[in-house]
Amino acid sequence: MTDVRSPQAGNGAAAPGVAEEPADVAGETIAGVADETETPRPGGFGAVAWARWAWRQLTSMRIALVLLFLLALGSVPGSLLPQQGIDPAGVQQYFTAHPALAPFLNALGLFNVFAAPWFAAIYLLLFVSLAGCVLPRSFRLARTARARPPQAPRHLSRLPNSVRYETAMTTEEASAAAAAFLTRRHFRLSQGEGWLSAEKGYRREAGNLLFHVALMGVLVSIGLGGLFGYKADRLLVEGTSFADTVTDLDAYHPGHLVSPNDLAPFSLTLDKFSASYVASGPDRNQPESFNAHVSYTAQPGDAARTYDIQVNHPLNVDAVKVYLLGHGYAPVFRVTDGQGKVVYDQATPFLPADQSTYLSEGVVKAPDAKPQQLGFAGVFLPTAVDVSGQLESAFPAPYLPAVSMIPYVGNLGLNNGVPQSVYQLNTTGMHRLATPVQVLTPGQSMKLPGGAGTLTFTGYRQWVSLQVTYDPGQVPALISGIAALAGLVLSFLVRRRRIFVRTYRGDSGRTVVDVAGLARSDVGGGFEAEFGELAAGLKSVHDHDSSPRSEETE
Amino acid sequence: MSDNLGLAQLSDHLLIVAVVVYSLAMLAYAGDFAYGRRVKAAGAAGKAARPVPELAGVGASGGAATPGTPEGPEQPTAAVPPAATADSAPGDAGRLGPLIRGAIALTYLGLAAHVAGVITRGLAVHRVPWGDMYEFITALTCVTVIFFVALMMRYRAWHLGVFVMGAVVVALGLAQTIIYTPAGPLVPALKSYWLAIHVAAMTLSVGIFFVAAVLGVVYLFAERYSRRAAAGLSPANHGIMRRLPSAVELDRLTYRTVVFGFPIWTFGIIAGAIWADQAWGRYWGWDPVETWAFITWVIYACFLHARATAGWRGRRAAYIQLIAFGCLLFNVLVVQTFLTGLHSYAGLG
Numbered sequence: 001m002t003d004v005r006s007p008q009a010g011n012g013a014a015a016p017g018v019a020e021e022p023a024d025v026a027g028e029t030i031a032g033v034a035d036e037t038e039t040p041r042p043g044g045f046g047a048v049a050w051a052r053w054a055w056r057q058l059t060s061m062r063i064a065l066v067l068l069f070l071l072a073l074g075s076v077p078g079s080l081l082p083q084q085g086i087d088p089a090g091v092q093q094y095f096t097a098h099p100a101l102a103p104f105l106n107a108l109g110l111f112n113v114f115a116a117p118w119f120a121a122i123y124l125l126l127f128v129s130l131a132g133c134v135l136p137r138s139f140r141l142a143r144t145a146r147a148r149p150p151q152a153p154r155h156l157s158r159l160p161n162s163v164r165y166e167t168a169m170t171t172e173e174a175s176a177a178a179a180a181f182l183t184r185r186h187f188r189l190s191q192g193e194g195w196l197s198a199e200k201g202y203r204r205e206a207g208n209l210l211f212h213v214a215l216m217g218v219l220v221s222i223g224l225g226g227l228f229g230y231k232a233d234r235l236l237v238e239g240t241s242f243a244d245t246v247t248d249l250d251a252y253h254p255g256h257l258v259s260p261n262d263l264a265p266f267s268l269t270l271d272k273f274s275a276s277y278v279a280s281g282p283d284r285n286q287p288e289s290f291n292a293h294v295s296y297t298a299q300p301g302d303a304a305r306t307y308d309i310q311v312n313h314p315l316n317v318d319a320v321k322v323y324l325l326g327h328g329y330a331p332v333f334r335v336t337d338g339q340g341k342v343v344y345d346q347a348t349p350f351l352p353a354d355q356s357t358y359l360s361e362g363v364v365k366a367p368d369a370k371p372q373q374l375g376f377a378g379v380f381l382p383t384a385v386d387v388s389g390q391l392e393s394a395f396p397a398p399y400l401p402a403v404s405m406i407p408y409v410g411n412l413g414l415n416n417g418v419p420q421s422v423y424q425l426n427t428t429g430m431h432r433l434a435t436p437v438q439v440l441t442p443g444q445s446m447k448l449p450g451g452a453g454t455l456t457f458t459g460y461r462q463w464v465s466l467q468v469t470y471d472p473g474q475v476p477a478l479i480s481g482i483a484a485l486a487g488l489v490l491s492f493l494v495r496r497r498r499i500f501v502r503t504y505r506g507d508s509g510r511t512v513v514d515v516a517g518l519a520r521s522d523v524g525g526g527f528e529a530e531f532g533e534l535a536a537g538l539k540s541v542h543d544h545d546s547s548p549r550s551e552e553t554e
Numbered sequence: 555m556s557d558n559l560g561l562a563q564l565s566d567h568l569l570i571v572a573v574v575v576y577s578l579a580m581l582a583y584a585g586d587f588a589y590g591r592r593v594k595a596a597g598a599a600g601k602a603a604r605p606v607p608e609l610a611g612v613g614a615s616g617g618a619a620t621p622g623t624p625e626g627p628e629q630p631t632a633a634v635p636p637a638a639t640a641d642s643a644p645g646d647a648g649r650l651g652p653l654i655r656g657a658i659a660l661t662y663l664g665l666a667a668h669v670a671g672v673i674t675r676g677l678a679v680h681r682v683p684w685g686d687m688y689e690f691i692t693a694l695t696c697v698t699v700i701f702f703v704a705l706m707m708r709y710r711a712w713h714l715g716v717f718v719m720g721a722v723v724v725a726l727g728l729a730q731t732i733i734y735t736p737a738g739p740l741v742p743a744l745k746s747y748w749l750a751i752h753v754a755a756m757t758l759s760v761g762i763f764f765v766a767a768v769l770g771v772v773y774l775f776a777e778r779y780s781r782r783a784a785a786g787l788s789p790a791n792h793g794i795m796r797r798l799p800s801a802v803e804l805d806r807l808t809y810r811t812v813v814f815g816f817p818i819w820t821f822g823i824i825a826g827a828i829w830a831d832q833a834w835g836r837y838w839g840w841d842p843v844e845t846w847a848f849i850t851w852v853i854y855a856c857f858l859h860a861r862a863t864a865g866w867r868g869r870r871a872a873y874i875q876l877i878a879f880g881c882l883l884f885n886v887l888v889v890q891t892f893l894t895g896l897h898s899y900a901g902l903g
């Protein structure tokens with residue numbers, strides 16, 4: 001307990017190269033970082049001197065502040081402009097709407113901000129700065145964890161919190177009593193002739209470091225996901241299946257180090273999709289619930305299991321997750337060509353054009369039709385109503401399903417090498433057949449003029465769009481996040497504080513006790529109260545433990 | 555799910571009562587500024603020297619961090635005997651004038667109606683009452699007032715009430731007019747217990763940051779005033795300023811408020827990421843709302859760093875804090891309602 005260190009050693013170990021007194025004593029600064037004085041620019045040509053100067057700049061609080069600002073500023077365009085990764089269609093639209101401006105913005109990477117080199121430069125610099133700032137502090141903390149507090153300042157009454165009182169004890173007795181009192185309260189002590197320093201609250205610094213280190217952990221976790229994760233979409237009609245293979249997925253975005261063999265070997269069938277909607281009132285048409293009932297096998301040969309994928313309720317197969325992103329209708333059409341042959345008979349996914357009524361649009365392409373290829377473009381209406389001659393959908397659920405299709409004949413243009421969307425008809429090589437607008441309900445057909453063929457609307461199914469993701473960085477990111485939060489709370493709750501006691505003989509011959517306190521960090525406030533309580537405690541110790549000898553002197 | 559229309563209506567009425575009572579409270583606080591001087595004359599001398607005893611004690615310990623004079627020489631800090639701090643603590647309500655006591659009573663009354671309004675809304679829709687923008691704002695302003703009252707019970711700077719009430723009345727008024735959404739069910743994306751967790755954390759932290767922003771603005775006025783007073787440009791003992799905590803105290807109070815809100819906000823972002831992972835298949839995707847939450851978080855972190863950086867504390871830090879709150883408001887009022895994104899937080903009704 002009375003492990004007395006020379007004040008110099010104690011001070012040096014606590015914070016090498018840092019002016020501990022008097023400036024630090026008066027304020028609540030963090031040793032080494034907070035109030036660093038400007039490093040003078042090196043005068044000569046020494047590369048080492050310059051490098052050291054640059055490093056000190058980079059790891060200074062000021063630069064950290066600037067980089068943080070830049071990071072925030074750099075994110076702004078990412079939210080105001082459409083981003084390639086999130087909204088590629090929006091980027092296309094932007095290019096069409098602003099043909100002059102868009103290429104310029106694109107060159108700056110503003111359509112893919114969070115993958116842009118300059119954005120990476122900001123956060124990498126920030127994290128170098130963070131490492132350069134935090135790692136040395138960690139080492140220092142590891143050393144101070146065993147070090148003793150520095151010598152008490154000479155004039156305690158100059159400190160922000162101090163009291164002075166007299167006691168009947170001798171100076172030695174008073175010192176010993178104070179030491180015992182503070183040790184009982186888990187302060188770490190160092191003592192010398194007539195003085196005593198006590199410190200507590202090292203966990204604050206530890207919390208701060210934990211927080212910053214955990215931030216690096218978050219970044220590393222995100223990197224892990226980018227390297228080893230993958231993400232894909234798949235549109236699946238009721239009654240059909242897909243396997244988690246590169247060829248079977250619609251939009252496949254692998255991480256940099258993912259090979260096709262790494263994909264989880266599951267396969268999945270959509271058995272049934274159901275949705276319910278608010279039927280009346282101001283929120284009419286608003287969806288209430290979606291449910292995709294699927295069966296899946298985790299490995300080829302495994303027994304099939306079933307699951308209900310819902311919003312907020314993904315399917316998890318061996319850490320790969322399958323999410324329900326959207327849904328729609330796939331009317332089933334049968335096309336008979338001019339020679340009486342069935343050239344098309346399948347469910348055809350239509351895309352919702354109106355999210356509230358699920359009026360959906362789509363096309364049918366029958367390239368095998370003879371004598372000429374056939375194409376149809378039109379709409380599907382889940383609840384078809386006639387609003388003053390205009391065909392509309394009144395409700396998103398399929399109460400009165402109907403389609404209305406416009407027929408084309410000619411060349412679909414599928415063989416000219418240009419990839420086509422399955423949701424759009426390229427009518428440049430086709431001409432529209434003159435038919436009156438017809439509304440078909442399930443089972444009804446329309447005959448094409450000139451014996452070109454027949455289109456039958458046989459019924460409908462529903463489709464879902466699923467997202468398949470695998471992200472190995474998820475759990476590390478969560479752990480880092482929680483660690484960061486814990487560090488933050490720790491550093492905000494714990495205050496690092498010192499208590500100094502000096503005992504000496506006063507002019508009256510009695511022992512005078514000076515007690516002073518100093519919060520090196522008092523974010524949460526309340527150190528005054530704690531100091532008051534400690535000082536009162538010390539005083540009562542010094543009043544009570546009066547030995548008989550000191551009473552004689554009275 | 556059938557919504558209880560009677561309760562929903564009761565909630566609307568209670569919240570209107572809350573706005574009206576808060577407005578009266580604000581008038582009373584303002585009236586105290588304007589006319590309350592003589593009533594308090596007796597206590598004024600003591601108060602001028604140390605309007606908020608506990609705060610003053612705290613301020614003294616931060617000698618080095620005198621925001622009023624960012625780079626100036628250190629203030630000579632007189633030894634404050636702890637006993638004195640303890641004795642003169644809570645400026646007892648007995649010393650407050652009748653107007654301000656009325657204002658405090660109205661604050662409590664308004665708060666009661668406000669809390670009841672939020673609770674009845676929740677009962678009416680059978681879920682947590684923060685499922686759309688209107689509910690979010692009514693809930694967060696409720697947090698603001700509760701936090702303010704708690705702060706004032708501890709620090710006795712009730713005169714700040716005029717600013718807090720003003721801001722709350724504006725926010726609640728906006729919520730009840732252009733943002734108002736009738737009680738209704740949730741879209742499927744919001745049906746998750748993460749709504750309760752994530753949005754609760756956001757509501758709490760935004761409510762607290764709201765108080766910090768108001769304090770920050772008052773600080774800037776107080777700081778400007780103290781600089782002008784030091785330069786002899788303003789009377790040294792202006793009536794209004796005398797009743798407010800000093801710039802140093804305001805600065806510390808602001809800082810503590812942010813420090814209180816920041817971990818909650820951080821938690822809210824983490825909870826949001828977990829929810830996003832469940833709902834959309836990724837924990838972070840730079841959706842506009844996420845991006846702005848990130849920006850806000852980074853700027854609050856800037857504020858915390860600025861407080862620890864020589865030359866940045868004080869006024870500059872205060873501006874950073876206000877920028878951070880500006881980003882928060884932008885996110886809530888503009889991004890969530892006008893920019894397309896995944897957040898299906900029902901916008902303007």
Ligand code: HEM
Binds near residue numbers: 033134208492861
């Ligand atoms: C990714 C960027 C960073 C973020 C988001 C961040 C965030 C934070 C937050 C929220 C705090 C307050 C929590 C506490 O006091 O423990 C803090 C404190 C601190 N940070 Fe950072 N930080 C970042 C980078 C840095 C860098 C690069 C440095 C070094 C130059 C640094 C040095 C410090 C120091 C010394 C404190 C303590 C200040 C005080 O006690 O008031 N930080 N940081």
